[in-house]
Amino acid sequence: MTEVEESSRQVLMLGLAGEMFALDARQVREILDPIPVTRVPGAQPYVSSVLNVRGKVIPLADLRVRFGMPPASITPDSRFIVVEIELAGEPTTVGIVADKVYEVTDLDTSTLQKAPPIGMRWRPEFIAAIAKWKDEFIIVPNMQQILN
Amino acid sequence: MNENADPADVFRQESAELLEQLEQALLDLEQRPGDHDLIDTAFRALHTIKGSGAMFGFEQVAAFTHEFESAFDRVRKGEAAPDPELIAVALNAKDFIRAQIERPEETDAVIGVCILADLRKLFADAEARAPIETPESAAEPPGKPAAKTTTWRLGFRFNKDVLVNGSNPLLLLDELRGLGDCRVTVHCDRVPPLGQMEPDACYLEWDVVLTMAHPRSAIDDVFMFVADDMELKVEAVDEASAIMAPEAATPIAQAAVAAPESAAANPPTGAAPAPAHAEHAGALAETSAKHVETSTIRVPAERLDEMMDRVGELVIAQARLTQLASKEGAGGAKGVAEEIERLTSALRDAMMGIRMVPIGSLFGRFRRLVHDLSRDLGKEIDLTTAGEETELDKTMIERLADPLVHIIRNAADHGLEDAEARRAAGKPPAGHINLVARHAGAEVLISVSEDGRGLDARRIRAKAEENGLIAAGAALADAELHQLIFLPGFSTAKEVSALSGRGVGLDVVKRTIEGMRGSIDVATRPGQGTEITLRLPLTLAIIEGLLVRVADARYAIPLTAVEECVELSEADATRSKGRSFLNIRGELVPFLRLRELFDEPGEPDAHQKVVIVAVADTRVGLVVDQIIGSHQTVIKSLSKLHADVPSFSGATILGDGAVALILDVPHLIALGQARETRMQSSTAEFA
Numbered sequence: 001m002t003e004v005e006e007s008s009r010q011v012l013m014l015g016l017a018g019e020m021f022a023l024d025a026r027q028v029r030e031i032l033d034p035i036p037v038t039r040v041p042g043a044q045p046y047v048s049s050v051l052n053v054r055g056k057v058i059p060l061a062d063l064r065v066r067f068g069m070p071p072a073s074i075t076p077d078s079r080f081i082v083v084e085i086e087l088a089g090e091p092t093t094v095g096i097v098a099d100k101v102y103e104v105t106d107l108d109t110s111t112l113q114k115a116p117p118i119g120m121r122w123r124p125e126f127i128a129a130i131a132k133w134k135d136e137f138i139i140v141p142n143m144q145q146i147l148n
Numbered sequence: 149m150n151e152n153a154d155p156a157d158v159f160r161q162e163s164a165e166l167l168e169q170l171e172q173a174l175l176d177l178e179q180r181p182g183d184h185d186l187i188d189t190a191f192r193a194l195h196t197i198k199g200s201g202a203m204f205g206f207e208q209v210a211a212f213t214h215e216f217e218s219a220f221d222r223v224r225k226g227e228a229a230p231d232p233e234l235i236a237v238a239l240n241a242k243d244f245i246r247a248q249i250e251r252p253e254e255t256d257a258v259i260g261v262c263i264l265a266d267l268r269k270l271f272a273d274a275e276a277r278a279p280i281e282t283p284e285s286a287a288e289p290p291g292k293p294a295a296k297t298t299t300w301r302l303g304f305r306f307n308k309d310v311l312v313n314g315s316n317p318l319l320l321l322d323e324l325r326g327l328g329d330c331r332v333t334v335h336c337d338r339v340p341p342l343g344q345m346e347p348d349a350c351y352l353e354w355d356v357v358l359t360m361a362h363p364r365s366a367i368d369d370v371f372m373f374v375a376d377d378m379e380l381k382v383e384a385v386d387e388a389s390a391i392m393a394p395e396a397a398t399p400i401a402q403a404a405v406a407a408p409e410s411a412a413a414n415p416p417t418g419a420a421p422a423p424a425h426a427e428h429a430g431a432l433a434e435t436s437a438k439h440v441e442t443s444t445i446r447v448p449a450e451r452l453d454e455m456m457d458r459v460g461e462l463v464i465a466q467a468r469l470t471q472l473a474s475k476e477g478a479g480g481a482k483g484v485a486e487e488i489e490r491l492t493s494a495l496r497d498a499m500m501g502i503r504m505v506p507i508g509s510l511f512g513r514f515r516r517l518v519h520d521l522s523r524d525l526g527k528e529i530d531l532t533t534a535g536e537e538t539e540l541d542k543t544m545i546e547r548l549a550d551p552l553v554h555i556i557r558n559a560a561d562h563g564l565e566d567a568e569a570r571r572a573a574g575k576p577p578a579g580h581i582n583l584v585a586r587h588a589g590a591e592v593l594i595s596v597s598e599d600g601r602g603l604d605a606r607r608i609r610a611k612a613e614e615n616g617l618i619a620a621g622a623a624l625a626d627a628e629l630h631q632l633i634f635l636p637g638f639s640t641a642k643e644v645s646a647l648s649g650r651g652v653g654l655d656v657v658k659r660t661i662e663g664m665r666g667s668i669d670v671a672t673r674p675g676q677g678t679e680i681t682l683r684l685p686l687t688l689a690i691i692e693g694l695l696v697r698v699a700d701a702r703y704a705i706p707l708t709a710v711e712e713c714v715e716l717s718e719a720d721a722t723r724s725k726g727r728s729f730l731n732i733r734g735e736l737v738p739f740l741r742l743r744e745l746f747d748e749p750g751e752p753d754a755h756q757k758v759v760i761v762a763v764a765d766t767r768v769g770l771v772v773d774q775i776i777g778s779h780q781t782v783i784k785s786l787s788k789l790h791a792d793v794p795s796f797s798g799a800t801i802l803g804d805g806a807v808a809l810i811l812d813v814p815h816l817i818a819l820g821q822a823r824e825t826r827m828q829s830s831t832a833e834f835a
Contacts, residue, residue, distance in 0.1 A: 037809040038799075039701060040790055041746035047789045050799060052807050054459035057784040057799040092787055147789060 008106040013138070014081065014098035017069035020138045022131060023083060025104050027143070029093065031097040032080040047147070051095055053082055066146050067122050072099065085143045094147060107131055112140070159204040160249055161446060166193040167246050168512060171518065175515050178235045187224050188365075190238075192372065194220060197245065199343070199373050203314055209248045212260045214242050219267045228271055236523070237266045239516070297328065297361050303381040305338075305353040306374065311396035312348050314376045320480040321354070323370045328360025357385070373799040449542060452503055459492075459499045460782045460801060466492045500690060503543075507585045507594070508536030510545050514556055514583060521560040528567060528578040529560055535585035540592050541687035544664055548594070548682070555596045555680050556581065558654070563600035563678050573675060575599065591708070592686060597679035603672040605629050630670040636656040662814075664688060665706065665797075688783065691800065691810060695779040696759060699748035702808040704779060704800055706769070709761045709813045713775055716756040730758060730769050739769030740816070745795075763814045783810065794818075 010025035010097050030053075037049040037060055046065040050057050060080065064071060079101045108131075115127040126144040173190040177183065194217040202210035220238070222228045230238075241263045247255040302324075306317060324330055335353040339345065355679040360366065365384055368375070466488050473485035518531040540548075564570075564579035571577055576752045585594045604628050612618045612632045624684075636655040661668055666684035685691075685708065693704030712732075716739075720730060730737045737760060743752050781800040784807075786793070797812035 027219070036806055038809065040786075040793055040796065040809065041748075042793045042795055043790050044792070050807050050809075051787070051791070052464070052801050052805055055464065055801065057786065057801065057807050059787045059789040086787055092789070092790065094666045094787070094789065 007110070008108050010104060011107045012081065012104050012141070013102040014079070014096075015100040015102065016063055016067075016098055017072065019067075019069075020102075020133070020136055021063070021098075022107055022133070022138045022140050023081065023096075023143075024109055024140075029081040029082040029084055031101055032082065034074045034078050034080060041073075047094075051080070053093070053095065056093065058082070058093045058095055060097060062097050062146060063141065063146065064097075066126055075099070083143065085147070086146060087144065092147075094143075105133070106135060107138075110136070156204050156206075159200055159206065160199065163209075163249050164246070166197050167242055168509075169193045170242050171516055172512055174230075174235050174238050174242065175519055177230045178232055181608070187230070191217070191220060191224050195369070195372055201249075206249060206252075208252065208257065208260075209245060212241075212248065212264075213245060215264050215757065216245070216267070219264070219271065222271060234267075234270050237263060239519070241267070245545045258512070261488060262702050299357060299358050299359040299385040300362075300364065300367060301383050301385050302356040302358060302367065303353070304356075304371070305379050306350045307377040308349040308351070309348070310350045310374060310377050313377065314572070315377070317350065317352070317354075320374070320705070321356075324356060324358060324367070326368070327362055327366055327723055328358055331357040407830060423799050452499075456499055456503075459496050463492055463496060464801055464803065464805045468805065471804070498632070500687065503541050503687065504539040505542050505545060506536060506744065507538050507540050507545060507592075510549060510586075511536050511551070511583055513549065514552065515552060517556060518560065518581060521557065525560060527560065527564055529564065530578050531583065532579045532580070533583045538585040538586075538587060538592060539686075540684070544684065544688055547660060547664060548684075551660050551682070552583075552596070554654065554657050556583070559596055559598040559600070559680075560679070563598040563602075565601050569601075573601075587686075588683075592684045593681055594684065595679055595681040599677040602674040602676055602678055603630055603633070604674070605672070608632055609763075627670070630672060633670070634668065665691075665708070690780060691783050691798075692778065692780050693800065693810060694759060695776040695802075695808065696742075696757075696770075697774040697776055698742045698746060698772050699750060701746070701748070702776065702802065702806070703742070703772075704781070704808050704810045705759055705761065706797075706810065706813065707778060709763065711760045711762045711767065712771075713758065714758050716758050718772055721752075721756060732767075735767075737767050737769050739771055741771040745816070761817075763817060766817065768817050770811075 011022035012025050012028050012031075014021050014023065027123070032053070035051060037051045039049045040047075040059075043049075043059075046063075047059045047061050048059045051060050062071075063069075074097075077100045079098050080095045081098055081101065082093060082095050084091050087102075111132040112129040113131070115124050115130055120127075122139075125145045127139055129137055129140040131138045131140055153255060170190050170193040173186045173193070177186045177190065179188065194213055198210050198217055201207075201213060223230050223234070228234065241260075244260050244263055248260070253322055255720070261510045306315070310317070321330075321332060324332075333355040335355070336351070338353065339351040345351070364382065364384075371378065376641075466485075470489055473481040489574070514533075515531055518529050521527075522529040559581050560579070564581070565573065565575075566618040567577040570579065579600060581596065581598045583594075583596055585592060587593075608629050609618070612635075613620050613628075617632060617635055618624065629710070634654045634657070636653060658668055661682055661684070664684055665688075666682055669681040669683065670678065671681070672678040691704065692707040694707055694710050695702055695704055697703075714730070714732070716730075722740075728739050728741070730739050739758055741752075742748075752771075753773040756771050756773060757775050758771050759775065760767055760769050762768075779800075779802070781802070783798045783800060785798050786796060790796070794807040794815040795812060797815075798810045799807050800810055803809050
């Protein structure tokens with residue numbers, strides 16, 4: 001992500017398989033309670049279904065698949081986060097499944113670090129940065145790469 | 149009203165329409181050179197472009213159009229005949245104006261200079277040929293009352309907001325003065341007391357006695373731009389009385405000037421004779437009739453799409469309401485829900501209607517194309533069109549333009565013979581292209597037919613064999629052979645003319661049409677001509693689909709592809725998977741199990757159904773668990789993230805808010821065939 005230097009950035013904190021992720025709040029359009037989705041046979045496993053958001057059919061992405069996390073079913077805590085990101089130069093609306101949505105918070109950009117190239121279970125290109133928040137490590141995912 | 153609209157954009161849109169009018173008028177003029185209405189239409193279009201061009205800062209456009217207009221004025225005055233040469237130059241000039249408006253930075257002013265030079269040369273030639281015609285009015289200096297002058301009495305008043313709209317009455321008066329001897333009287337009766345006066349309103353009225361050598365239409369030309377915003381009364385005055393006593397000829401002015409107090413109480417025309425009233429009323433009625441005619445508004449297409457989405461949401465919300473109301477049985481709720489259901493569906497239909505535009509606008513463009521083709525190919529070609537009023541989704545009309553251009557070009561270039569060959573074949577020397585649009589059920593048929601030589605099946609076969617598109621000596625019906633012309637890399641044209649070399653082949657035409665869920669039929673008779681028919685759905689936004697269930701998921705199959713539905717017999721269902729064939733009235737039809745294709749786990753329903761779909765002449769059965777029924781809905785495209793899934797052409801939202809995918813039948817069949825081939829080869833290995 002190439003951003004202008006700011007001291008802090010608003011992010012949405014969400015939980016997924018015990019890990020914390022931070023999404024840039026500017027990308028987030030809305031947060032929905034889980035609604036029925038439609039499976040798309042033959043689609044990539046990380047975007048295996050579509051859903052209807054206000055009359056638009058949008059894909060639902062599952063970050064678990066991209067981060068090699070075990071699949072889990074939808075619980076009452078689950079949320080669909082609707083984000084708008086630029087894919088191949090076009091703004092695209094995508095839903096993201098989260099086990100739990102915590103809060104919108106300011107993230108101190110000075111705590112942002114580049115993902116270490118080794119010692120990680122995850123593919124480094126999927127991670128824009130690692131940040132520290134309340135003594136916990138947080139993953140700032142690179143959505144463009146994940147959905148590419 | 150869009151307040152943010154760039155006025156220059158408004159001008160661009162308006163001038164695009166005016167230029168189209170101009171082009172039509174010029175083309176018609178070629179057919180009917182004596183038609184004065186056409187000349188006037190063309191002249192008016194030019195005049196308006198000039199005027200609003202200057203107003204919106206398109207100075208170059210205004211300057212060029214002015215020159216063009218002055219030249220064209222000679223046609224209007226009958227000094228030059230609108231012969232084909234002149235029309236050709238005029239069409240070039242029209243193209244140049246369009247280019248200047250749309251791409252000013254890419255347009256070289258030199259082209260304009262050349263066009264004007266051409267125009268002048270044509271007129272010079274015309275004068276040389278017919279020197280007797282010219283002197284009459286052109287030689288006469290305007291403004292000098294000569295033998296053939298007429299005196300006119302004009303009374304006019306403007307709408308109050310005329311100044312706000314950018315018109316300047318003083319300039320109009322100056323223009324009147326330019327026409328001849330002018331006596332102007334102004335009336336201030338309508339001017340309110342200072343306290344009530346709006347500073348930008350026009351309260352004045354004028355009476356003018358004008359003696360000029362020009363025809364009456366010159367007066368109308370002066371007021372052309374403001375004609376809708378004013379009342380104008382023109383009457384011819386007896387020459388003698390006008391010369392003798394101009395005052396006597398202007399009772400309106402006299403009365404108003406003499407008795408301002410009484411005029412302030414009465415309407416200003418109160419002193420005028422009664423017939424003037426009637427005339428005024430007539431003029432007013434005419435203006436209001438004009439307003440009715442042109443009461444359209446421009447709306448950007450995206451807004452319509454947005455509204456369509458909203459209506460889609462409304463339909464879904466309404467379906468939920470209906471469900472709830474029926475469940476709770478809460479007395480009145482059901483009635484209201486039904487009412488809303490009715491209103492919603494009416495709203496949706498109306499919304500669909502808004503997107504539909506008549507295809508005539510598209511057909512209009514082809515007249516110019518055929519005109520140019522006729523000139524470039526040296527063939528005489530008549531174009532006839534029918535069904536211009538046939539309505540089609542706006543986005544489709546735009547996407548149809550290029551394919552139709554290509555088909556018409558092919559018809560003119562390859563289909564029609566030259567005059568000599570036509571005479572030899574006993575046909576009239578002028579080739580004929582007929583462009584027809586019509587509705588047929590839920591489809592629109594657009595056909596391009598010509599009376600040319602017809603497709604040569606032998607040549608197509610030879611060419612296809614040469615290119616390796618078909619095996620040598622392959623048994624193909626004529627209809628199949630004709631479809632070969634739509635394959636990529638196929639062209640029987642021996643030489644590539646400037647016209648054919650546009651990089652768009654018939655294969656692209658086919659792809660575009662299929663992209664719109666349409667198909668192409670070819671009918672040809674050797675020596676008598678070829679007809680190419682495009683079959684298209686009414687709209688891209690809506691699909692009439694057959695809703696089916698496979699496991700727990702619902703899918704929509706485009707109804708146009710569905711031939712019939714049958715039950716999958718027990719025997720067929722349990723038969724070995726290598727032989728998935730149905731016997732439909734003695735014909736073997738292969739079938740695909742959608743459960744397998746979509747990797748649905750679990751056991752299929754006991755009584756599975758088969759939906760027989762047809763693509764071109766291939767029929768295939770799709771095995772589903774249940775046929776739910778037909779379903780008409782708005783098509784939603786899938787995002788880029790699902791671009792790699794060819795089985796589905798889009799999605800639709802069902803009444804309960806769930807998403808159903810729309811099957812892309814041609815791709816599904818290809819997928820199923822690939823799978824079947826794989827299965828056959830693996831069972832072969834097994835054995």
